[in-house]
Amino acid sequence: MNLARFPRRRYTPHFTPIEPLPRLSALLGGPELWIKRDDLLGLAGGGNKTRKLEFLVAAALAAGADTLVTVGAPQSNHCRLTLAAAAREGLKCRLVIEERVPGSYDSAALGNNLLFELMGAENVRVVPLGSDLAAEMASDVAAVAARGGKAFAIAGGGSTPLGALGYAACAAEIMAQSFEMGVVFDRIVVASGSAGTHSGLLAGLVALNAGIPVTGINVRRPRAEQEGNVWALAVATAALMGTPVPAREDVVALDRWVGPGYSLPTHEMVEAVRLLASSEGVLLDPVYTGKAMAGLIGLAREGAFKQGERVLFLHTGGSPSLHAYAGDLRAPGRQ
Ligand SMILES: Cc1ncc(COP(=O)(O)O)c(C=O)c1O
Structure with a gap:
């Protein structure tokens, strides 16, 4: 994978941090949770x-x-x-x-x-x-x-193959940070919407032979449809990069946290947004990362991760929309 061959503007002058989430990990009592702060990317308000x-x-x-x-x-x-x-x-x-x-x-x-x-x-x-x-x-x-x-x-x-290169680049960034930090991640969890983030990340990880599975949490579509979209775009992105194609079974996009529909609030999303804000000082968003984190929390409570498994949550941004959802996010009785 040689992304330097593609013309690129630079909007973030540094890697985004990877940070541990010790208080959330303790609250969930299972996996060791980490977060990749792509909410801190450049341009107005950051995000994927x-x-x-x-x-x-x-x-x-x-x-x-x-x-x-x-x-x-x-x-x-x-x-x-x-x-x-x-x-x-x-x-x-x-x-x-x-x-x-x-x-x-x-x-x-x-x-x-x-x-x-x-x-x-x-x-x-x-x-x-x-x-x-x-x-x-x-x-x-x-x-x-x-x-x-x-x-x-x-x-x-x-979400085209060219746009998805941004997340193949992110895969390379994560691998470089993992090496520097001496921390091996067992899994990455990410919101899956128009599919470019999930597809590019997967194509990049496969190109790098990283051996890290990706769990996508859908924000809009049923599982089979979303997995088809992600796979098609991952294959096209790999073709653009000239790298090995991800297998269909590498694509996992769970639809259990979409709720009544795209952008419509769920109790689990509200809990996730409030929990990350109060326990770790991290702002999620109601439409994407709130639902993706609700999925991660739900999976942890179900025992889907092994004890001590290192799970990296990719924070794809979105907090500038929080203020438009104040009515849904406030604690009950506080308007
Ligand atoms: C904050 C945020 N997270 C995640 C996503 C989903 O990313 P993608 O559309 O590449 O699947 C979006 C897409 O709009 C987003 O705005």
């Missing part, structure tokens, strides 16, 4: 999309684009970070918002919606669930062409 955008924005600049176009959910971290990358590069940015829960987009909402405005999105357009998102982005690309500009469309979540 920063790694993908390093490669995607480099491609946009190479294509001579003056505008980025992308798509995401109403409180999309991906939209926030694409907008931040555009601002950093002196590009314009247009957002297509897919209203996955009808009526859920509120331009006056806090969290990421406020940041869309602060960072100066050129246009924010809301489309209903089920829209042809590629066609919607193409119409924004055409609008930019009509004013004499050139737009570059970035798929939802930046």
Whole structure:
């Protein structure tokens, strides 16, 4: 795996920390838990999309684009970070918002919606669930062409083989840190959404012959569908890198913590967000890392990990959306 062959912008000048979670480990009484702090990546508010955008924005600049176009959910971290990358590069940015829960987009909402405005999105357009998102982005690309500009469309979540390279790079970073720290990880747990993070990580670990299994925790789709998506993207990412293809059985994406649907709160998510905040001072988010951590906690309580097994939770960010979910997250009786 030689990622230096791919053009890349740099948005984080250092490795993100890997830290132990001693109080959470003691509370759960089983596995030894660690956390990889990708919530501390560069660009506004950090999070996993920063790694993908390093490669995607480099491609946009190479294509001579003056505008980025992308798509995401109403409180999309991906939209926030694409907008931040555009601002950093002196590009314009247009957002297509897919209203996955009808009526859920509120331009006056806090969290990421406020940041869309602060960072100066050129246009924010809301489309209903089920829209042809590629066609919607193409119409924004055409609008930019009509004013004499050139737009570059970035798929939802930046989850293309090029974007997933960011998480193959993260796999290499984790292996370097593991070696330096002298800490061997037995498993990595990660949120699995548009699949680029999970796929890139898996493809990178397989390319490095790391021997570390990855447990994905779904935030939206049923298990079989998500595992198919992750595997297809992992295979395409390995093809781009010219490295061995992950086996289908290496892909695990559990759907037991999705709850009633994407972005809809669950008791387990609220417990996980409150527990990490109060026991370790780590802020998760309600849509992705809160549900992924709920999965990790649930698995630990079920005895799915061996005593002392070293489990690394990949914190993919998202805390800027916390304030938009205050009503769901406050302790009962405290409004
Ligand atoms: C904070 C956060 N964590 C995890 C994910 C899921 O990553 P992916 O879409 O690459 O599966 C996202 C995606 O939007 C996210 O914003």
